[in-house]
Amino acid sequence: MTSNIASVRAREILDSRANPTITVEVALESGAGGATAVPSGASTGALEAVELRDGDAKRYRGKGVLKAIANVHDTIAPKVVGMPGDAQRKVDQAMIDLDGTPDKGRLGANAILGVSVAVARAAAAEAGKPLYRYLADGEPTLLPLPLLNILNGGKHAEGSTDFQEFMIAPVGAPTFAEGLRWSVEVYHALERILHEGGRPTTLGDEGGFAPPGLANDGAMDLVVQAITAAGYAPGDQIAIALDPATSELESNGKYELTREGSTLTADELVDLWADWCRRYPIASLEDGMAEEDWDGWRSLNARLGDRMQLVGDDIFVTNVERIREGIRQEAANSVLIKLNQIGTLTETLDAIAEASRAGWTSVISHRSGETEDTTIADLVVATGAGLIKTGAPARGERTAKYNRLLAIEAELGDRARYAGGSALVQSRA
Ligand code: 2PG
Ligand code: MG
Numbered sequence: 109m110t111s112n113i114a115s116v117r118a119r120e121i122l123d124s125r126a127n128p129t130i131t132v133e134v135a136l137e138s139g140a141g142g143a144t145a146v147p148s149g150a151s152t153g154a155l156e157a158v159e160l161r162d163g164d165a166k167r168y169r170g171k172g173v174l175k176a177i178a179n180v181h182d183t184i185a186p187k188v189v190g191m192p193g194d195a196q197r198k199v200d201q202a203m204i205d206l207d208g209t210p211d212k213g214r215l216g217a218n219a220i221l222g223v224s225v226a227v228a229r230a231a232a233a234e235a236g237k238p239l240y241r242y243l244a245d246g247e248p249t250l251l252p253l254p255l256l257n258i259l260n261g262g263k264h265a266e267g268s269t270d271f272q273e274f275m276i277a278p279v280g281a282p283t284f285a286e287g288l289r290w291s292v293e294v295y296h297a298l299e300r301i302l303h304e305g306g307r308p309t310t311l312g313d314e315g316g317f318a319p320p321g322l323a324n325d326g327a328m329d330l331v332v333q334a335i336t337a338a339g340y341a342p343g344d345q346i347a348i349a350l351d352p353a354t355s356e357l358e359s360n361g362k363y364e365l366t367r368e369g370s371t372l373t374a375d376e377l378v379d380l381w382a383d384w385c386r387r388y389p390i391a392s393l394e395d396g397m398a399e400e401d402w403d404g405w406r407s408l409n410a411r412l413g414d415r416m417q418l419v420g421d422d423i424f425v426t427n428v429e430r431i432r433e434g435i436r437q438e439a440a441n442s443v444l445i446k447l448n449q450i451g452t453l454t455e456t457l458d459a460i461a462e463a464s465r466a467g468w469t470s471v472i473s474h475r476s477g478e479t480e481d482t483t484i485a486d487l488v489v490a491t492g493a494g495l496i497k498t499g500a501p502a503r504g505e506r507t508a509k510y511n512r513l514l515a516i517e518a519e520l521g522d523r524a525r526y527a528g529g530s531a532l533v534q535s536r537a
Contacts, residue, residue: 110194110231111137116223118180120173123148123477124505125313130173131479132180132222134230136193142229144483146218146448147475150313151263151272151353153399153422155430157451158209160216176219183215184223193231200224200452217451224452225483239483240516243457243490249523251284251513252488253277253531255349255392255471255497256291258298258334259319259327260312262353264476268318269327270365271352275497276335277391279529280345284517287526288510290340292501298334313476315500323367324352328388343389347529349497351394355422358398374404378411385412391532394419394444394471405439417442417533419471426450426459435466441533442469445493447483460491469533474498478505485512494531 114137123129123145131145148159160179162172187206188199203223207215232242240248255277261269276294278287302309302319312318322330328348335342342348354377357363363372372380374397381396393412397404399422409418421444424430434440443463447456460470472488472495488496496513499506517524 110192110234111140113189113191113193113199113227113230116180116185116188116226118177118219118222120177121145121479123479124503125477127171127477128168128173129477129479130176130180130218130222132226134223134226136230136234138234140193140230140234142226142231142233144222144225144229145479145481146222147479147481148448148477149446149475150477151356153355153425153449155399155422155425155427156449157217158211158213159218159448160213173218176216179215179219180223184219188223188227193227193234196224196228196231197454199227200454203452212451217448220451221448224454225447228453238516238519239486240489243487248489248492249520249525250489250492250494251517251524251526252472252494252496253279253527253529254284254287254291254510254513255495256295256501257314257497257499258295258316259331260314260316261318261327262356264314265312265318267320268312269322269324270357270367271324271327271350272356273314273351273353274316274327274331275349275351276331277347277349277529278345279347279391279532280341281526281528283524283526285514287528288501288514290338290346293338294334294340294346295501297338298330301330301334301337311500311502315503315506324365325384328384332388347389347391349392349394350390351421353395353422354397355395355399358401361401363398374401375407378404378408381408382411385416390416391529391534392417392419392442392471395421395423397423399423402437402439405434406437409438409440413441415534417469419444421446421473426456428455428458428462431459431462435468440468442471445470445472446475447487448475456487457491460493469493469495469531471495471497474506474509480505480508482508482512485509485516489513489516494527
């Protein structure tokens with residue numbers, strides 16, 4: 109029997125973009141406790157659960173989270189204190205009911221998620237288990253294929269590429285630790301190539317390089333060059349994964365590529381992906397089409413879905429209903445999973461389960477605004493999802509997740525298995 113929740117406390121802390129966010133600490137009657145911190149996106153989907161901000165221009169440019177904190181103390185705590193610490197689904201449902209809106213707009217998904225994860229952490233602590241083991245059904249042993257964002261553009265690096273994320277995936281590595289080492293070597297190779305080419309090596313929000321004035325395919329060429337320069341085979345050893353975040357480029361059904369000075373129809377964008385798929389070793393494409401372009405998604409999936417992983421982020425927003433619709437319409441074959449897009453741990457686990465029942469993969473993801481919190485590292489191992497994206501192997505809020513995965517791999521010892529390329533959709537064909 110897990111003891112009951114004794115107290116819930118929230119505070120304002122900072123995220124990696126110098127914005128405030130919420131941290132929540134939960135204590136159980138046994139004295140066991142758990143804490144978490146909530147991340148924040150920049151290229152947020154229109155249908156994401158609401159991140160409650162104060163809107164008081166005199167504090168943190170309106171971005172304070174004191175209202176969300178007050179909601180934790182005044183509304184959520186009185187309800188959940190006294191509930192069993194391991195009653196995760198009940199605790200989450202109680203918060204959903206208290207909020208009463210479809211998008212968690214009253215209490216704030218940031219307030220609700222903070223409590224949800226802190227409760228799980230406290231219960232794991234009382235059970236004497238690491239979070240990845242507490243959240244798992246059986247004995248979790250699978251370390252994920254990491255998708256590392258080494259070149260940042262879009263909303264994460266103004267002035268860089270139109271497309272948001274150019275990632276590498278060490279598909280051919282024997283272990284997670286080796287895959288991470290390979291990727292770090294590519295990261296440094298890219299740094300050297302940029303430096304030698306007279307380009308600045310400034311970093312974007314997710315720790316990848318953000319060279320100004322690059323064309324999108326110029327960025328792809330640099331990434332391939334870096335993989336080769338580090339001594340790895342593009343495709344077989346290290347593949348490329350993309351998140352162009354096209355919802356940010358779309359207006360009135362057209363896609364605007366400012367760097368290229370071109371405007372594409374949905375069909376032309378699908379052509380571009382098909383062309384890139386021939387020219388480059390791309391294993392995974394996230395948000396290749398915009399969040400409400402269902403026609404575009406269907407034609408992209410019909411064209412490339414048998415060859416590559418097509419991940420929906422803004423279109424599905426970790427929402428079971430939206431994922432179900434995507435499965436029905438055959439709009440994609442994979443879903444991006446972000447805890448704060450939906451706002452509770454239970455609904456996040458349900459989203460992963462829904463995807464997996466349809467044979468889809470789930471990519472567990474960070475946000476561009478992050479903290480040192482490592483919940484997603486434990487979550488990807490607990491669920492056996494086999495895929496994580498958590499930025500470049502640089503900057504503390506990104507390396508915290510990779511370092512946590514290294515620790516889990518070491519703890520599992522001989523039992524640890526590395527997903528590598530087998531986690532990707534096309535390897536299932
Ligand atoms: C994305 C994410 C994370 P943001 O689009 O997938 O990389 O960015 O957190 O800004 O939405
Ligand atoms: Mg995305």
